Amino acid sequence: MFYEITQHFWIVVRLLTVFVGGLVIYMIIRKAREATSTKIHDRRTKDIDAALMDFVDSAKSNTSDSMSEVLQKANLGELAYLLDRIKNLPDTPRKKVLYKVILYSNRLKNIKRIAISKSPLRKKILSIRILGKLKDDTLVHELKAIIDTSNDPDIIYAVIQALGEIESSLAVDTIMSLLGTNKFSNSKISAILETIEHPILNHSLKRQKDKDSTVRFWVANFLGNYKDDIAFEALEEMLKDNDPNVRAAACESLGKIGNKKAVDFLHELLLDDFWFVRLHAIKALGQFLSTGSIKRIIPSLRDKNWWVRYNAKSTLKKFGPEVAPYMHPVLRDGDRFARNSAVEILEETGSADKMFDKLMFDTVSDEKTHNLFIDFIEAEGFLWLKSRLKQMDKEKRHFVMKLIEKEDLDMYEDTKDRIYHGESK
Amino acid sequence: MMYFSIYKFFYVVYVICLIYFLCLVTYFFFLLVIAFLENRRRDIQHKDENYNTALSSRFTIPVSILIPALNEEKTILNCVKSALNQDYPEFEVIVVSDGSTDRTVEILAQEFNLTETDIFYRKKVSNNNIVSIYKSGKYPNLTVVNKRNGGQKAAVLNNALDFSRYRYICSIDADTVLEKDAVLKTMRPILREPDKIVGAGSLLGILNGFVVKDGKILKRKFSRFSLSSFQTLEYIRSHIGNRLSLSRFRSMLCICGGFGVWRKDFLLEIGGYSSDFTCEDIEITFRAHDHIVKNKKPYKIIMLPHCVAWTEGPSRIKNLIKQRNRWQRVTNETVWHYRHMLFNPKYGWIGFLGAPYYLFYESLGIFFELASIMVLLWGTVLGYVALNHFLLILAIMILCYSITTLVSLLIFDKNQRMLSLKDLLVFAGLSFLEFFGYRQIISIARVLGTIDFIRGDKKWHKFERNHQTTY
Numbered sequence: 001m002f003y004e005i006t007q008h009f010w011i012v013v014r015l016l017t018v019f020v021g022g023l024v025i026y027m028i029i030r031k032a033r034e035a036t037s038t039k040i041h042d043r044r045t046k047d048i049d050a051a052l053m054d055f056v057d058s059a060k061s062n063t064s065d066s067m068s069e070v071l072q073k074a075n076l077g078e079l080a081y082l083l084d085r086i087k088n089l090p091d092t093p094r095k096k097v098l099y100k101v102i103l104y105s106n107r108l109k110n111i112k113r114i115a116i117s118k119s120p121l122r123k124k125i126l127s128i129r130i131l132g133k134l135k136d137d138t139l140v141h142e143l144k145a146i147i148d149t150s151n152d153p154d155i156i157y158a159v160i161q162a163l164g165e166i167e168s169s170l171a172v173d174t175i176m177s178l179l180g181t182n183k184f185s186n187s188k189i190s191a192i193l194e195t196i197e198h199p200i201l202n203h204s205l206k207r208q209k210d211k212d213s214t215v216r217f218w219v220a221n222f223l224g225n226y227k228d229d230i231a232f233e234a235l236e237e238m239l240k241d242n243d244p245n246v247r248a249a250a251c252e253s254l255g256k257i258g259n260k261k262a263v264d265f266l267h268e269l270l271l272d273d274f275w276f277v278r279l280h281a282i283k284a285l286g287q288f289l290s291t292g293s294i295k296r297i298i299p300s301l302r303d304k305n306w307w308v309r310y311n312a313k314s315t316l317k318k319f320g321p322e323v324a325p326y327m328h329p330v331l332r333d334g335d336r337f338a339r340n341s342a343v344e345i346l347e348e349t350g351s352a353d354k355m356f357d358k359l360m361f362d363t364v365s366d367e368k369t370h371n372l373f374i375d376f377i378e379a380e381g382f383l384w385l386k387s388r389l390k391q392m393d394k395e396k397r398h399f400v401m402k403l404i405e406k407e408d409l410d411m412y413e414d415t416k417d418r419i420y421h422g423e424s425k
Numbered sequence: 426m427m428y429f430s431i432y433k434f435f436y437v438v439y440v441i442c443l444i445y446f447l448c449l450v451t452y453f454f455f456l457l458v459i460a461f462l463e464n465r466r467r468d469i470q471h472k473d474e475n476y477n478t479a480l481s482s483r484f485t486i487p488v489s490i491l492i493p494a495l496n497e498e499k500t501i502l503n504c505v506k507s508a509l510n511q512d513y514p515e516f517e518v519i520v521v522s523d524g525s526t527d528r529t530v531e532i533l534a535q536e537f538n539l540t541e542t543d544i545f546y547r548k549k550v551s552n553n554n555i556v557s558i559y560k561s562g563k564y565p566n567l568t569v570v571n572k573r574n575g576g577q578k579a580a581v582l583n584n585a586l587d588f589s590r591y592r593y594i595c596s597i598d599a600d601t602v603l604e605k606d607a608v609l610k611t612m613r614p615i616l617r618e619p620d621k622i623v624g625a626g627s628l629l630g631i632l633n634g635f636v637v638k639d640g641k642i643l644k645r646k647f648s649r650f651s652l653s654s655f656q657t658l659e660y661i662r663s664h665i666g667n668r669l670s671l672s673r674f675r676s677m678l679c680i681c682g683g684f685g686v687w688r689k690d691f692l693l694e695i696g697g698y699s700s701d702f703t704c705e706d707i708e709i710t711f712r713a714h715d716h717i718v719k720n721k722k723p724y725k726i727i728m729l730p731h732c733v734a735w736t737e738g739p740s741r742i743k744n745l746i747k748q749r750n751r752w753q754r755v756t757n758e759t760v761w762h763y764r765h766m767l768f769n770p771k772y773g774w775i776g777f778l779g780a781p782y783y784l785f786y787e788s789l790g791i792f793f794e795l796a797s798i799m800v801l802l803w804g805t806v807l808g809y810v811a812l813n814h815f816l817l818i819l820a821i822m823i824l825c826y827s828i829t830t831l832v833s834l835l836i837f838d839k840n841q842r843m844l845s846l847k848d849l850l851v852f853a854g855l856s857f858l859e860f861f862g863y864r865q866i867i868s869i870a871r872v873l874g875t876i877d878f879i880r881g882d883k884k885w886h887k888f889e890r891n892h893q894t895t896y
Binding site: 009013016017019020026027028030032034093122129153157158182185187188190191192221236286303306309310337344380 | 451466470473475478481482483485486493543546547616617618619620675761814817818820821824827828831834837838839842845846849850853889
């Protein structure tokens with residue numbers, strides 16, 4: 001029985017050995033081809049560069065022999081390379097002529113056909129990208145048609161990138177119309193819109209009151225790129241939007257624009273029902289650093305949401321030493337996070353050091369500073385004290401010890417140890 | 426009569442093993458075709474991507490890189506530096522030391538000018554066992570957390586998860602060195618579909634033999650004819666020949682712990698990493714798929730073919746056995762725990778393509794392998810099978826596995842282009858040699874792992890580093 005089963009195994013072994021051998025030979029050939037294809041590629045790009053220079057230098061004719069040859073023989077990758085090189089040329093009439101030569105060449109028809117028809121993915125994507133690199137407004141409709149008929153995200157992405165390269169008003173409108181359609185990632189579309197040099201302010205304003213809140217959200221984001229009164233007014237209006245995401249984005253953009261008129265509107269949003277709106281309002285206020293905002297931000301140290309509290313603390317730190325007087329009452333706050341934040345803010349703005357130095361070195365005893373120091377230590381400022389004590393001699397540590405014993409402050413044992421015995425303990 | 430029953434038993438086992446082998450070969454060859462197609466698609470996407478836009482855009486989603494560490498004084502610096510060297514617009518690095526008793530934290534403190542601080546964080550998935558938190562004076566985006574030793578990597582990752590601030594997290598091992606564009610390349614498909622992709626993995630290579638300085642790979646010298654070179658082959662085969670293709674069917678069931686990106690809200694939704702298993706990586710991927718199917722979510726977990734990170738592999742047989750023993754245990758634990766996925770129509774491709782692979786190849790494969798060799802040896806000794814037929818069957822097995830390795834190697838080289846012709850030919854040769862020694866070592870580790878799984882051993886058994894890498 002086993003002999004029957006295994007008698008044909010020789011054939012299988014032979015077949016597999018041939019296959020394995022073939023694979024190894026293919027491996028060797030592929031590596032060899034890799035080296036030669038790099039050389040061929042280098043030579044071809046040199047030819048393209050030479051043809052391009054030849055065309056630019058020959059000011060008379062509409063084309064040159066070398067350029068015609070390149071346009072006929074270049075593969076899609078090489079054509080894309082040629083168009084990238086043309087893009088980097090200075091804006092001269094010859095550059096425009098060159099674009100026209102390519103636009104009206106027979107090769108373009110072929111490229112359009114590949115872009116529209118069912119071609120291999122790589123070829124199709126390259127053709128679409130070439131259409132974009134030609135920067136011609138008339139090609140937008142064709143590209144739009146590809147988006148309408150395709151569901152392949154790779155194709156759609158290639159079209160969006162191509163439209164982004166065309167940069168015309170129509171192209172921008174087409175890209176913006178994709179926002180909120182679920183055809184492609186909104187953040188990727190927005191990233192492409194951001195790279196477009198053509199101003200998109202008017203396009204954004206047109207969609208400011210779009211029915212779709214996703215579109216309004218992205219519009220609020222784009223408007224932040226324009227330090228313009230119209231953009232400011234539009235954003236001010238968007239702060240009242242029904243959608244909290246739009247309000248949050250408007251806050252962020254207002255912070256980016258930096259128009260001080262926005263401060264009062266942002267103060268109102270510190271009381272918004274949605275935590276992320278409050279968060280973005282705080283962050284935006286951190287861009288203005290208007291002293292009037294300090295008092296308004298302090299209640300956010302007790303916010304229901306920890307992330308809002310955390311950002312309120314970070315924003316208050318940005319104000320520097322001028323925040324110190326406002327922090328003193330917070331040291332006695334009922335909320336532990338608020339107290340700790342006050343300590344941290346005083347530490348990082350250098351106010352704690354000043355207060356301590358005043359207490360230690362000033363000859364005139366100041367009751368206010370003394371009380372403030374006690375509040376500071378009680379609000380868990382002992383961590384800071386620990387590091388400060390490292391730098392002191394025995395006499396000063398003794399002074400701090402007496403002060404603490406007198407007030408009977410609650411603190412960690414190791415801090416007490418350090419006060420008594422210094423670093424050696 | 427007795428002769429007849431032994432013969433019959435022998436025959437049945439022989440046929441079962443043969444059918445198993447044929448099914449396995451068909452399965453692998455099918456996956457190789459899919460891997461080729463998937464690699465081509467990902468390669469096109471990679472070439473079409475405008476990375477400069479992603480690098481300069483404020484709309485690029487920020488990432489938190491999480492590094493759990495336990496006594497990693499020799500590798501931690503390069504790992505953290507490679508994470509900090511990332512070409513990515515916004516990211517943070519969080520190192521959580523699991524009560525390291527060596528100089529791990531001290532080295533980090535010296536190098537990155539760490540100062541103790543207090544950071545507010547919400548304990549969503551971790552326990553309250555933090556000893557100290559440090560921020561770097563040099564890098565504002567670096568946080569180091571020192572926790573009490575808990576013994577489980579999952580718990581450490583949960584701590585790091587609670588400290589992370591961004592929407593996506595990237596978990597790496599403390600002996601991993603990242604390529605400069607590791608996060609960017611892995612985030613590329615995610616940026617296209619952030620609402621759908623909740624997990625992404627990419628190819629991890631073996632670092633042994635490389636020259637690394639300040640977190641940068643200075644020289645890529647692949648080890649030849651050593652234990653780590655066989656591991657390089659194995660990594661390539663399992664990532665390219667298996668996970669990449671399974672990812673196309675949305676049934677890729679392991680994003681390895683050495684490098685994996687996850688959407689944070691999704692990880693929190695499924696309860697973070699679980700400490701109930703020996704390791705966390707395979708289990709979290711199984712659980713993620715289970716959650717997606719049960720809740721009918723449109724989420725995807727993908728695998729990419731780009732080699733984005735390098736990790737140190739064991740260079741001694743003892744350590745290799747320890748590592749593979751652990752892998753075998755966690756595979757068995759996970760397959761057993763999620764056995765309801767197997768051949769369950771509700772799970773689609775996962776039930777019929779992904780999960781059965783783990784059961785029949787990763788968990789039970791060792792028994793089929795041993796049974797087939799024993800039956801063939803027994804048959805040869807008793808005279809049922811002629812010696813030349815035994816050798817023929819062995820040759821077929823070796824050739825079939827070698828084809829899988831060679832095609833995976835070809836796909837890898839097509840994508841990465843980091844192997845010289847000499848490297849390729851050496852690896853091609855090793856794909857045959859691995860059957861004479863290396864595979865037997867792995868088999869021993871798998872048997873031991875299965876025994877330990879039955880015994881209920883869930884310890885990590887960390888292997889010692891031999892440092893074949895030049896730091």
